[in-house]
Amino acid sequence: MAQWWEKSIIYNLDYLANNGILFKNAFVTTSLCSPSRASFLTGQYASRHGVINNFSPWKAENVTFMELLKKGGYDTAFIGKWHMPGKGLPHLRGVDLFISFTRKDGQGDYYNCPLFVNHKPVSNNKEYITEELTDYALEFISQPRKNPFCLYLSHKAVHHDWKPPRHLKGLYKNEKIDFLAPESDKWNTWSGNNWLEGSMGSMHDIYKRYCECLVSVDEQIGRIIQLLNKMGILENTVIVYAGDNGYMWGEHRLYAKHWPYEESIRIPFIFFYPGIVKKPGKREQMILNIDLAPSLLQLAGIRIPDWMQGESFVPIVKNPLSPGRKSFMYELFKDFPFGGRVPPNKTLRTERYKYIEWQACRGPELYDLLEDPREMNNMIGTQKAKKIVPMLKKELEEMKIKYGAID
Numbered sequence: 001m002a003q004w005w006e007k008s009i010i011y012n013l014d015y016l017a018n019n020g021i022l023f024k025n026a027f028v029t030t031s032l033c034s035p036s037r038a039s040f041l042t043g044q045y046a047s048r049h050g051v052i053n054n055f056s057p058w059k060a061e062n063v064t065f066m067e068l069l070k071k072g073g074y075d076t077a078f079i080g081k082w083h084m085p086g087k088g089l090p091h092l093r094g095v096d097l098f099i100s101f102t103r104k105d106g107q108g109d110y111y112n113c114p115l116f117v118n119h120k121p122v123s124n125n126k127e128y129i130t131e132e133l134t135d136y137a138l139e140f141i142s143q144p145r146k147n148p149f150c151l152y153l154s155h156k157a158v159h160h161d162w163k164p165p166r167h168l169k170g171l172y173k174n175e176k177i178d179f180l181a182p183e184s185d186k187w188n189t190w191s192g193n194n195w196l197e198g199s200m201g202s203m204h205d206i207y208k209r210y211c212e213c214l215v216s217v218d219e220q221i222g223r224i225i226q227l228l229n230k231m232g233i234l235e236n237t238v239i240v241y242a243g244d245n246g247y248m249w250g251e252h253r254l255y256a257k258h259w260p261y262e263e264s265i266r267i268p269f270i271f272f273y274p275g276i277v278k279k280p281g282k283r284e285q286m287i288l289n290i291d292l293a294p295s296l297l298q299l300a301g302i303r304i305p306d307w308m309q310g311e312s313f314v315p316i317v318k319n320p321l322s323p324g325r326k327s328f329m330y331e332l333f334k335d336f337p338f339g340g341r342v343p344p345n346k347t348l349r350t351e352r353y354k355y356i357e358w359q360a361c362r363g364p365e366l367y368d369l370l371e372d373p374r375e376m377n378n379m380i381g382t383q384k385a386k387k388i389v390p391m392l393k394k395e396l397e398e399m400k401i402k403y404g405a406i407d
Contacts, residue, residue, distance in 0.1 A: 021283055023283050027265050074147055077095065078097070081101070128216070238275075239273070288328055329403060331346050
C-alpha cells in the first residue's frame with residue numbers, strides 16, 4: 001500500500017499546506033530571479049543588496065541568513081540554482097556545502113546539467129536535475145551530526161524552458177485548461193520579442209509542461225518528507241516552500257515576469273512547522289520574500305540584525321489574528337534584454353489599491369483590487385483617482401526613502 005509521501009500530483013505540497021500555513025498573499029519585492037533570490041537570502045530590497053537584475057553581480061560583502069545561522073551553531077548547505085552573476089560561483093560565507101551550476105549563465109538545464117560541489121566539477125549521477133539536486137539534499141540531511149541543520153534547496157524547476165522528466169511527459173496532454181485568463185487561450189508565445197523566454201506552441205500547451213515539471217518537484221519534496229519522517233525529525237523541522245517570482249501566462253496579453261501586476265508579483269508560500277503551528281490553515285496577511293530571513297533567525301533564537309528590511313512573520317504563524325503589513329513597495333530596474341520591454345517602476349501595493357509609477361514610456365496606473373482584482377481598468381484620470389492618488393503617492397515616496405530606493 002502506497003504511503004502518502006509516495007503519491008504525486010501535488011500531494012506532498014498539499015500535505016505541507018494542510019498541516020502548516022498557506023500564505024495567500026505572499027509577494028516578491030522584485031519579480032525577477034536574481035534580485036528575488038538575493039532578497040530571500042539577505043532580507044533586503046534589491047536597492048540595498050545590489051543585485052538589481054539578472055546581470056548585476058552578487059556583492060561579496062552581502063550577509064545571508066545562512067551565514068548568521070552558521071555562526072549560531074548550524075550545519076548549512078546551499079544546493080541548487082544560485083543564478084547571481086559574477087566570476088563563476090562565489091565563495092559563499094557560512095555554507096558548509098555549496099552545490100550549484102553555471103550552465104546558461106546560471107539558469108541550468110533540466111537534463112544532464114553539469115554541477116559543482118564546493119567549486120569542484122563533478123559527473124552527473126542522475127539525468128534529471130530536480131532528482132539529482134534532491135539526491136544531494138537527502139545525503140546532507142542524513143549525515144550524522146550534533147548540530148541542527150539548515151538546507152536551502154533551490155530547484156531549477158519550474159523555470160523556463162519547462163522540460164518534465166521522461167515519466168511525466170504528456171501527463172496533462174489531454175487536460176483541458178479553463179482556469180487561465182480568457183485572453184491566454186491559444187496565444188502563441190513565439191511572438192514579438194518573446195524569443196528570449198518563449199517557445200513554439202500555445203500558452204496552454206506550455207502551461208501543461210510547466211505543471212508536469214511541478215509534479216516532479218512535488219515528487220522530490222515527498223522524498224525529503226519521507227526521510228525526515230523516517231529519521232523521526234519531521235515534526236521538529238521547519239519546511240518553507242516558496243517561488244522566486246510569479247509568471248504571466250497570457251494575462252493582459254503579457255508573458256514572463258517583471259510586471260508589477262498580481263500574476264507576476266505573487267508567489268506560492270507554505271510554512272510547515274508543527275512545533276509552533278497550532279492552527280493550520282490559510283493566512284490572509286501580506287508577507288514578502290524579504291521576510292523569510294528574519295523569520296528563520298527568530299525561530300532559531302538569533303538576533304535579527306538592524307540592516308534586514310524584512311519583518312518576521314512568526315507572530316502571524318502563531319496567531320491567525322496577528323496584524324500584518326498594510327502595504328509594501330515593489331521595485332523593478334532595467335534588465336535588458338530580457339526585461340527590456342518592461343520599463344523600470346516603483347509600485348505601491350496596499351490591501352486594496354495598487355499604484356504604479358513607471359520611470360519611462362508609460363503613464364501612472366491605479367487599480368482597485370477589491371473591485372477589479374484582475375487589474376483591467378486603470379483608474380487614473382477618474383474622480384476617485386484624483387482623491388486617492390496623492391495619498392498613495394505620498395506613501396510610496398516615504399517607502400522609497402525608508403528602503404533606500406530613491407530614483
